[in-house]
Amino acid sequence: KNEYDLLVIGGGSGGLACAKEAAQFGRKVAVLDYVDPSPQGTTWGLGGTCVNVGCIPKKLMHQAALLGSALKDAHHYGWNIAQPVHHTWSVMAQAVQNYVKSLNWGHRVQLQDKKVKYFNMKGSFSDPHTVRGLTKAGKETIVTADNIVIATGGRPKYPTHIAGALQYGITSDDLFWLKESPGKTLPSFILNVSLECAGFLTGIGLDTAVMMRSIPLRGFDQASMEYLTQMASLVTEHMESYGTKFLKRCFPTKVEKLESNRLQVTWKNTDLGTEETDSFDTVMWAVGRAPDTKTLNLETVGVKTNSETGKIIVDASEATSVPHIYAIGDITEGRPELTPTAIAAGKLLAQRLFGQSSELMDYDSVPTTVFTPLEYGCVGLSEEAAVQRHGSDNIEVFHAYYKPLEFTVAERDATQCYMKMVCLREREQRILGLHFIGPNAGEVIQGFALGIKCGATYPQLMKTVGIHPTCAEEVTKLHITKRSGLDATVTGC
Amino acid sequence: EYDLIIIGGGSGGLACSKEAAALGKKVMVLDYVVPTPLGTTWGLGGTCVNVGCIPKKLMHQAALLGQALQDSRKYGWQYEEQVKHNWEIMVEAIQNYIGSLNWGYRVSLREKSVTYLNSYGEFVEPHKIKATNRKGQVTYHTAETFVLATGERPRYPGIPGDKEFCITSDDLFSLPYCPGKTLVVGASYVALECAGFLAGLGLDVTVMVRSILLRGFDQEMAEKVGAHMETHGVKFIRKFVPVQASALFRSRLEVTVNDLCSVGRSKLTIICTAIGRDACTRNIGLDTIGVKINEKNGKVPVNDEEQTNVPYVYAIGDILDGKLELTPVAIQAGRLLARRLYGGSSRKCDYINVPTTVFTPLEYGSCGFPEERAIEEFGKENLEVYHSLFWPLEWTVPGRDNNTCYAKVICNKQDNNRVIGLHVLGPNAGEVTQGFAAAIKCGLTKELLDETIGIHPTCAEVFTTMDITKASGQDITQKGC
Numbered sequence: 001k002n003e004y005d006l007l008v009i010g011g012g013s014g015g016l017a018c019a020k021e022a023a024q025f026g027r028k029v030a031v032l033d034y035v036d037p038s039p040q041g042t043t044w045g046l047g048g049t050c051v052n053v054g055c056i057p058k059k060l061m062h063q064a065a066l067l068g069s070a071l072k073d074a075h076h077y078g079w080n081i082a083q084p085v086h087h088t089w090s091v092m093a094q095a096v097q098n099y100v101k102s103l104n105w106g107h108r109v110q111l112q113d114k115k116v117k118y119f120n121m122k123g124s125f126s127d128p129h130t131v132r133g134l135t136k137a138g139k140e141t142i143v144t145a146d147n148i149v150i151a152t153g154g155r156p157k158y159p160t161h162i163a164g165a166l167q168y169g170i171t172s173d174d175l176f177w178l179k180e181s182p183g184k185t186l187p188s189f190i191l192n193v194s195l196e197c198a199g200f201l202t203g204i205g206l207d208t209a210v211m212m213r214s215i216p217l218r219g220f221d222q223a224s225m226e227y228l229t230q231m232a233s234l235v236t237e238h239m240e241s242y243g244t245k246f247l248k249r250c251f252p253t254k255v256e257k258l259e260s261n262r263l264q265v266t267w268k269n270t271d272l273g274t275e276e277t278d279s280f281d282t283v284m285w286a287v288g289r290a291p292d293t294k295t296l297n298l299e300t301v302g303v304k305t306n307s308e309t310g311k312i313i314v315d316a317s318e319a320t321s322v323p324h325i326y327a328i329g330d331i332t333e334g335r336p337e338l339t340p341t342a343i344a345a346g347k348l349l350a351q352r353l354f355g356q357s358s359e360l361m362d363y364d365s366v367p368t369t370v371f372t373p374l375e376y377g378c379v380g381l382s383e384e385a386a387v388q389r390h391g392s393d394n395i396e397v398f399h400a401y402y403k404p405l406e407f408t409v410a411e412r413d414a415t416q417c418y419m420k421m422v423c424l425r426e427r428e429q430r431i432l433g434l435h436f437i438g439p440n441a442g443e444v445i446q447g448f449a450l451g452i453k454c455g456a457t458y459p460q461l462m463k464t465v466g467i468h469p470t471c472a473e474e475v476t477k478l479h480i481t482k483r484s485g486l487d488a489t490v491t492g493c
Numbered sequence: 494e495y496d497l498i499i500i501g502g503g504s505g506g507l508a509c510s511k512e513a514a515a516l517g518k519k520v521m522v523l524d525y526v527v528p529t530p531l532g533t534t535w536g537l538g539g540t541c542v543n544v545g546c547i548p549k550k551l552m553h554q555a556a557l558l559g560q561a562l563q564d565s566r567k568y569g570w571q572y573e574e575q576v577k578h579n580w581e582i583m584v585e586a587i588q589n590y591i592g593s594l595n596w597g598y599r600v601s602l603r604e605k606s607v608t609y610l611n612s613y614g615e616f617v618e619p620h621k622i623k624a625t626n627r628k629g630q631v632t633y634h635t636a637e638t639f640v641l642a643t644g645e646r647p648r649y650p651g652i653p654g655d656k657e658f659c660i661t662s663d664d665l666f667s668l669p670y671c672p673g674k675t676l677v678v679g680a681s682y683v684a685l686e687c688a689g690f691l692a693g694l695g696l697d698v699t700v701m702v703r704s705i706l707l708r709g710f711d712q713e714m715a716e717k718v719g720a721h722m723e724t725h726g727v728k729f730i731r732k733f734v735p736v737q738a739s740a741l742f743r744s745r746l747e748v749t750v751n752d753l754c755s756v757g758r759s760k761l762t763i764i765c766t767a768i769g770r771d772a773c774t775r776n777i778g779l780d781t782i783g784v785k786i787n788e789k790n791g792k793v794p795v796n797d798e799e800q801t802n803v804p805y806v807y808a809i810g811d812i813l814d815g816k817l818e819l820t821p822v823a824i825q826a827g828r829l830l831a832r833r834l835y836g837g838s839s840r841k842c843d844y845i846n847v848p849t850t851v852f853t854p855l856e857y858g859s860c861g862f863p864e865e866r867a868i869e870e871f872g873k874e875n876l877e878v879y880h881s882l883f884w885p886l887e888w889t890v891p892g893r894d895n896n897t898c899y900a901k902v903i904c905n906k907q908d909n910n911r912v913i914g915l916h917v918l919g920p921n922a923g924e925v926t927q928g929f930a931a932a933i934k935c936g937l938t939k940e941l942l943d944e945t946i947g948i949h950p951t952c953a954e955v956f957t958t959m960d961i962t963k964a965s966g967q968d969i970t971q972k973g974c
Contacts, residue, residue, distance in 0.1 A: 447928020
């Protein structure tokens, strides 16, 4: 007989949610969580990527950068602040790290409260119901369970083909735990992560450059491809005016350490066909994440993975190719890499396994937000995806350039504050997607995501009265179509 | 002479005029601001633009920035300890922006060929008005149809010294000197919003409340709004009314207050009354042409097509009896009215589930029923109220106000757990609430809320993970991610 009803490998957003939900049904549950130190030696506590090296520290540092802008705005609003104003990385980092540690602690307490057994061990399969756990010191424990959920997430990739990349570069795993300022930083390649990091690093006053190729990255879903077109260019345009340097159509060829301990990066500029160099204090790689499956021993038990991505293949009920073995979160193939989807999938899985539920996870129309200096929130189809799916004659795109009221007195540039709504053109005019660039994009989009879940149509949105004065109300006033070619700038009240 | 004459160049009036002109009609707008007792006046655009939403939100923003300055130190920003706020700089910046809006409206009307008169309009006979400008010059104009959109002005308490020594929101937003130690009389959203930002700018503020806060709003939320203001330094004097205001010497004022048990005195610099607004309908000749008004409040009753008892006279905006006093509602009503009159449309203004936000230091956004009204309408046993406290991530590092932000949804059990009321107390409440208002219009249910994935990390996502009902009595204090 197996020792546990459920064993979860991976104590991140998905894993913990699943474990705690299963425990609610009175089941015997165990969680294994283990963090392999990064090449630079960074490690962290219980809670997974989101809590330790993802959403949480990212948004807090983004907030620090936003506060930098607030300090500038404050002058216009009558606040007398003596110059110079400067930012101290270590004060921020310590505050953020302390908060993260409190969350690690909170998670351990929660597991204890819910009587979930927690092992700080690295797991690998021995057979379909047996997992071997190894502590940092090398002590081994064998755990058996009726059901096993793999939720080990992913880790940042290194471009190992670039000389010096592994030795001298860091990733997001390290950035949030740096005790000292990263100084002049080069976050490389284009991804949400690199833009968000470049954004807040610029915002706290650091000299930051982003290096990117022009080719859209492979393996990305439609929502991300959208990101590389209209909305993406608005976001990056804003960052450029904000102070981040972009090295477009460039790719690095090597990283070397200088005598001064700074790093010298050599890259090829594909536009000019030249080779260039510059020195930086920090080089950060944000070239994608790889699923953390290497040491799981999946081949031993026959859990199938996608040959290209390495992610675990699951069906609509999160089941892998092996009975009683499931997978959720970032490690699963074809799923959005988001905390809330992992949590929801984990909870629903536990409910199906132990709670007589048959409800499956709905991955449709999941709203997301990129927390760049000017935030980009979206839900539903991108314009490109809508055109592909329905044909450009069958869709209508309503759009507007607007100016947040708070920008007026602050004399801030609102050129990239923009929104668009993609609808079907036929009578009902159902809304397929909504895209918003501006402050508090996440707060704006969340409620509209609900609307889209309710099957909202353009006429219904127009019947909704706006809240004045907000940015969100402009969504309810969208009326200029791209097709008309008319000026989409919102003028006055 | 004209197809349409609109009396009142505010949110509703301007929207209506521009829509009618776009449909090819000959339109005139009259707008005139009677100066306050202090002598304050302003340009085209109405209450919202000049002495309402716009300056209010900008001053609220100034106050929020004060809070941001404090937070920023915890996030690693360093600068000199002493930070003070300069009222005059703020007012100048805000008034400049308002001036640009006034100008923008004038240009907009001109571009759309709407005739604009900066004159006081009143009816002299059916289909005819008399327009008097600031210099006293009089002209007469006739039209087939009229729209009343004259809005409201703040009410004075009617006590000795009120007009002499008290100011209202009409004066506050352009006050050329810092108000200093202020007493705000009233508990409307105007009173609380003003008190809130004045305190946020570092001023000593007291609010005098006769009975309850935010009458008409969900009282649980109203009390939380007030409680937050109190913990952040705003003083409240509850169950008091002022009976006299007088000047002691120079600019220091004294207010004598009265309640059942005692009479006290308070020394202050400015008394700002925010006890309600009166419709501007008494002196525009409505009795001459037979337009009925509600004698109690001066407001104009209309049918569901905004028509008064006189067929060729319509009314929109704040002066409507029994309707919401909100800019977007007035704009919507004005536009739809023009389309019905001249565009062959039959679409009426939808006043159901209109979302609002009170921009107090802790903002309160809502859509649908307040809990008390829901209980009245549906019966407590037919409702399920889900609620949750939440801690905005941005407040963790500065260690601010844990277990203060709050959200609740009121569901109708008899109708598939349909969401009939949604309330949120927290930062950016307006941005959060707007999308949910659209969802409510589309028939939002609790199930759909549960099925929707949250955006992480935001405040709004709290609505997608609400599990605890009020009925269960379970603890909703937050402990972690």
